[in-house]
Amino acid sequence: MSAKTSPPVSDGFSTExxxxxxxxxAELRAEGKKGAKQADGLQAVLDRIAQMAPDDRALAERVHVTVSAAAPELSPKTWYGMPAYANAEGKIVVFFQDSGKFNYRYSTLGFQDTANLDDGDLWPVAYALQKWSPAVEKRVVELVRAAVS
Known part of the structure; x- marks a missing residue:
């Protein structure tokens, strides 16, 4: 638990x-409704990004643009209230967790088990993200392209 995260409540989970x-x-209920479309997922991601603190929002916007360009086959949707990108089967491949989500000191770019990042018996599936730069963008593009390969 981060020093900033709220203490656990009686059931062991923090407020966040x-x-x-x-x-x-709520996301699962929305997905189950008739007529839910990819456009709904995109709007949910954009709405969630708009709610973030300015520094997190700037990172999330860059991640959104970069993931959308590097892997247009992924569909944006929210996942536990975070911007995420799913494959054709609806499985999350990559997500962005803003630092404010759980009061962490950094945002996270994470990958689920559907991402093709396997490298032997040990490989990273989450990356701390504090600032955007051309080098960061290049690495994110590489990771996302590998994840969907």
Whole structure:
């Protein structure tokens, strides 16, 4: 638990974790509704990014643009209230967790098990992200392209 994260409540989950679970339940209900479209997912991602603190929002916007360009076959959607990008089967491949989500000192670019990043018996699946630069963008493009290969 981060020094900034709220202490666990009686069931062992922090306030932020409970909020994320509620967000996920709402996302699942929305996905189950008839007529839910990819455009709904995109709007949900853009709305979530707009709610972030300015530094997190700037990173999330860059991640969104970069992932969308590097892997247009991925569909944007929210996942536990975070911007995420899913494959054709609806499985999350990559996500962005802003530092404010759980009061961490850095944002995270993460990959789920559907990402093709396997490298032997040990490989990273999450990256701390504090600032955007051309080098960071290049690495994110490489990771996302590998993830969907």
């Amino acid at each position: 974790e409970r909020a994320a679970m509620k967000e996920r339940a």
